[in-house]
Amino acid sequence: MAGTISRIHRRDTIKSLLIITPSVILIGVFVYGFIANTIYTSLTDWGARASLALHPVKHFIGFVNYKNLFAGFIHNRFRQDLVNMVFYSLCLLVGTITVGFLLAVLLDRSVRYESFFRTVFLYPMALSFIVTGTIWRWLLAPSGGVNLIPKLFGLPKSNFLWLSSRKTVLTFNWQDVPTILAVFILILLIYPLVKSFITQNKKRMVIYSVVSFILLSYIFIFKNILPPILPYRETHGFKLATVGILIAAVWQYSGYTMALYLAGLRGLPVSMREAAKIDGATEFQYYLRIAIPNVKPITLSAVIILSHISLKLFDLIYAMAGADNINTGHPSINMYLTTFRANQFATGAAMAVILFIVAALFIIPYMVHSHRERKIR
Amino acid sequence: MRENILRINVKIGIRRKLFYGLLVVLAFVYLVPVYMAIITSLKDPAEINLLTSWSFPKHINFKGFSDAYALLKTNFFNSVILAFSATIISAFVGSINGYVFSKNKFKGSEIIFTLLLFGMFIPYQIILIPLFQLLKSIGLYGSLFGLILAHVIYGIPIVTLIFRNFYDQISDSIMESGRLDGAGYFGLYFRLILPLSIPGFVVVGIWQFTQIWNEFLWGITLTRKSANPITVGLAQLAGGQAVSWNIPMAGALMAALPVLIIYIFLGKYFIKGLLTGSVKE
Numbered sequence: 001m002a003g004t005i006s007r008i009h010r011r012d013t014i015k016s017l018l019i020i021t022p023s024v025i026l027i028g029v030f031v032y033g034f035i036a037n038t039i040y041t042s043l044t045d046w047g048a049r050a051s052l053a054l055h056p057v058k059h060f061i062g063f064v065n066y067k068n069l070f071a072g073f074i075h076n077r078f079r080q081d082l083v084n085m086v087f088y089s090l091c092l093l094v095g096t097i098t099v100g101f102l103l104a105v106l107l108d109r110s111v112r113y114e115s116f117f118r119t120v121f122l123y124p125m126a127l128s129f130i131v132t133g134t135i136w137r138w139l140l141a142p143s144g145g146v147n148l149i150p151k152l153f154g155l156p157k158s159n160f161l162w163l164s165s166r167k168t169v170l171t172f173n174w175q176d177v178p179t180i181l182a183v184f185i186l187i188l189l190i191y192p193l194v195k196s197f198i199t200q201n202k203k204r205m206v207i208y209s210v211v212s213f214i215l216l217s218y219i220f221i222f223k224n225i226l227p228p229i230l231p232y233r234e235t236h237g238f239k240l241a242t243v244g245i246l247i248a249a250v251w252q253y254s255g256y257t258m259a260l261y262l263a264g265l266r267g268l269p270v271s272m273r274e275a276a277k278i279d280g281a282t283e284f285q286y287y288l289r290i291a292i293p294n295v296k297p298i299t300l301s302a303v304i305i306l307s308h309i310s311l312k313l314f315d316l317i318y319a320m321a322g323a324d325n326i327n328t329g330h331p332s333i334n335m336y337l338t339t340f341r342a343n344q345f346a347t348g349a350a351m352a353v354i355l356f357i358v359a360a361l362f363i364i365p366y367m368v369h370s371h372r373e374r375k376i377r
Numbered sequence: 378m379r380e381n382i383l384r385i386n387v388k389i390g391i392r393r394k395l396f397y398g399l400l401v402v403l404a405f406v407y408l409v410p411v412y413m414a415i416i417t418s419l420k421d422p423a424e425i426n427l428l429t430s431w432s433f434p435k436h437i438n439f440k441g442f443s444d445a446y447a448l449l450k451t452n453f454f455n456s457v458i459l460a461f462s463a464t465i466i467s468a469f470v471g472s473i474n475g476y477v478f479s480k481n482k483f484k485g486s487e488i489i490f491t492l493l494l495f496g497m498f499i500p501y502q503i504i505l506i507p508l509f510q511l512l513k514s515i516g517l518y519g520s521l522f523g524l525i526l527a528h529v530i531y532g533i534p535i536v537t538l539i540f541r542n543f544y545d546q547i548s549d550s551i552m553e554s555g556r557l558d559g560a561g562y563f564g565l566y567f568r569l570i571l572p573l574s575i576p577g578f579v580v581v582g583i584w585q586f587t588q589i590w591n592e593f594l595w596g597i598t599l600t601r602k603s604a605n606p607i608t609v610g611l612a613q614l615a616g617g618q619a620v621s622w623n624i625p626m627a628g629a630l631m632a633a634l635p636v637l638i639i640y641i642f643l644g645k646y647f648i649k650g651l652l653t654g655s656v657k658e
Contacts, residue, residue: 013483015562020477023470023533024489030530031496034504041506106400119644120404126640126647127633128591130608134615134629135410138417138622144427145413251407259648311500315593319612335502340598345506352502363498371491 035356042066042349047342058346065350071229078351079174081329083236085358088246088330089310095250096306097299100257105287107258108265118262122255129252133319136248137163140320162244163321163328171237175228182215189215241327245313245320252316253309257302264295304366311359331355418442418626425622441623442631445614449628451603452610456590459521459606460635463528464585467536468578470529475540475577476566480552490541497534501594504531512599519601527599528589535588536581539653543577544570576646583643584650587636607632 042065044058069075103121107114124132139145140162147158172180189212196204268291276286314332321328323337331351339348417425418441420434446453478490508527509518517523547570555569596606605613611632615625640647 012481012562016477016481016483016486019473020489023474023493023537026530027493027496027533030504030508031499034507035499037507038503103403106396106403111400112397117400117404119641120407122644122648123637123640124407124410125651126587126636128593128608128636130591130593130612131629131633132410134611134625135414137615138430138626139410139413141427141430144430148428148431251410255407256651259651263652308498308500315608318593319615322616332500332502335505336594336598339506340509349506352500352505355500356503359498359500363495367491367495367498371487374491375487 038349038352038356041346042353044346046346047344047348056345065347066354069347069350069354076234077326077329078331078334079234080236080239080326081331081334082354084239084242084329085311085331087238088242088249088313089307091242091246092249092253092310092313093303093306095246096253096257097302099250099254100302101261101292103254103258104261104265105291107262118259121258124252125256127252129313129315130319132248132252133316136244136251137320140244140248161241163241163325165240166327167240168235168237169240171235174234174236175230178229179219179223182219186212186215186219239327241321241325245317245328248320249310249313249316253306257306260298260302261295264298265291268294300366304362307362308359311355414626414630418445418623418630420623422621422623438623441627444624445627445631448614448624449607449610449631452605452607453631455521455604456607457635459524459528460586460589463525463532463589464582466525467529467532467585468581470533471536471540471581472571472574472577473566474533474537475544476570478537478541479544480547480549480565480570481562490537493537494534496531497538501531505594505598508595509598518599519604521600521604523599524595524604524606527595528585528592532585532588535653536585539581539584539650540574540577542653543574543580547573579643580646580650580653583639583646584653587639587647590636 041058043060043062045061045064046056046058069078107117111117141147142159142161142164143157146162147160149158151157189208192204193208193212196208272290272294273286276290281289311332313330314336317323317325317328317330317333323333332355335348335351335355338344338351413430416432416434417430419437419439420441421436421438422440424435478486512518512523512526517526551569552565555565560568590606591608592606593608593612596609597612600606600609611625611628614628
């Protein structure tokens with residue numbers, strides 16, 4: 001009897017394998033194979049000659065494309081795009097999480113017509129970036145739309161160039177980027193380092209101390225010995241022309257974080273709220289001290305998903321500012337232009353790999369975490 | 378005493394009014410782009426002026442819509458064909474895959490599942506160049522078929538995930554009783570699981586349809602003009618300088634219409650799809 005069951009079981013496993021084989025092969029080739037292929041392409045000189053040939057001649061040239069992107073003379077624009085990407089991602093994260101959480105708090109009480117309000121706050125999420133981008137472009141036109149709003153309050157109309165302003169704030173020199181990164185990582189390390197000493201976790205103490213030591217020695221010694229990454233000063237910073245795109249993006253995605261938080265807040269037990277009330281906590285204190293810490297897993301998911309979305313701002317930027325607008329650039333746009341307009345496939349591939357690595361920094365830990373959780377259940 | 382209660386009630390009443398006032402203002406802010414799109418699309422080209430961009434059209438003129446329809450007709454129907462065929466195929470792929478990963482787990486199935494899921498989190502720029510080359514070499518570059526293929530393949534992770542989560546909620550005891558009735562592997566799927574799957578198909582169908590309808594990057598890199606989907610058509614229409622703005626606005630509304638209809642009438646299922654990737658239930 002036991003033999004029959006295990007035989008049936010084995011036969012079922014074979015059927016299962018047969019069913020998923022096509023999907024596994026397709027994902028294997030189209031995701032993993034293609035990623036490997038792009039990484040290889042980024043290490044070649046493909047694009048110089050015969051870029052559109054079906055079987056182009058490529059030569060392996062190592063990391064030259066990457067070196068050019070980070071420290072080459074002509075790729076000034078790509079470096080600004082990277083800086084833009086950091087600002088886009090940070091602002092989108094902070095903006096959508098704050099606005100979405102506040103909207104969720106507003107709707108997290110017995111609100112009449114709640115479903116109406118929820119629908120209104122969430123509908124932009126269903127639309128294409130191209131649709132919303134087209135409309136926002138008109139709203140942010142220099143002499144109309146949003147710039148006319150101050151007139152409603154009797155003020156003179158605004159003249160801000162939402163999508164074409166050339167102003168840059170928070171400027172810094174590209175040569176200082178390694179130092180800035182090192183200081184940033186050091187600041188992030190302070191808390192785990194102190195914690196490892198308090199809990200006497202030997203392994204972590206060693207790892208964090210060594211890393212901090214390396215970073216400190218870079219900042220104080222090696223920085224002055226090693227040649228700078230660029231032979232000349234190059235200024236980058238936060239482009240004010242990206243503000244308009246950020247407003248549109250926050251408008252479109254704050255409903256999404258609202259939906260996430262609303263589900264989270266509704267999931268908290270009513271008794272928690274009542275206990276807080278009995279202890280004399282105000283609404284404000286309830287949200288600050290009890291609700292926010294308890295919806296932490298949702299904040300984590302939101303951060304992951306949104307940083308993923310912010311890497312895909314391609315569509316919105318394309319529709320609002322056009323692909324050729326230098327001030328609102330993004331690595332994904334530059335990758336498109338470099339690859340499909342200039343036919344520089346290898347350089348485009350290197351840009352894609354950089355984008356991919358940034359995404360993977362967020363995604364892989366998240367996937368490992370959720371894989372473990374699935375296994376536990 | 379009674380006066381105090383009265384005063385408190387008045388106070389609460391005022392707070393309540395302020396609260397609803399705030400919500401209404403916020404709702405207006407969120408609806409501004411729709412208002413703008415509608416009034417601009419209904420204006421006469423001569424009336425469109427940035428200084429009066431907020432005001433209502435003096436004469437309602439549907440020319441924007443007829444012009445936009447004439448310009449975007451091909452793109453619109455390309456998107457209809459694309460979204461329907463890719464959605465239907467990927468829904469069935471997701472259903473059978475979900476059946477395996479939820480109800481027929483085997484050693485190693487969890488790790489395979491995780492490796493499949495990775496495909497939905499990558500920035501698609503990383504696969505764009507080989508995809509472009511491959512479609513060119515098999516003669517599918519430029520056509521709608523190539524685009525359908527891409528959407529079906531890169532849709533596998535999310536549709537598998539949604540169906541797996543859905544089948545996890547169907548209790549295993551139903552499977553057991555089916556087995557006792559003599560149903561085999563596929564019998565269980567076709568006679569038991571598939572008939573219970575309709576809500577799963579609705580969630581996946583809506584999710585994939587909106588995603589594919591709204592997609593832009595592949596549309597612009599993998600298709601020729603005759604096969605351009607609506608998003609590409611709209612971007613080109615709005616990007617041109619010469620057009621008067623009633624046409625792109627009407628075009629934007631036209632491109633938004635199918636997904637808005639889905640969202641308004643089947644919003645519950647849309648939100649389910651939306652939360653699948655992020656909140657694990």
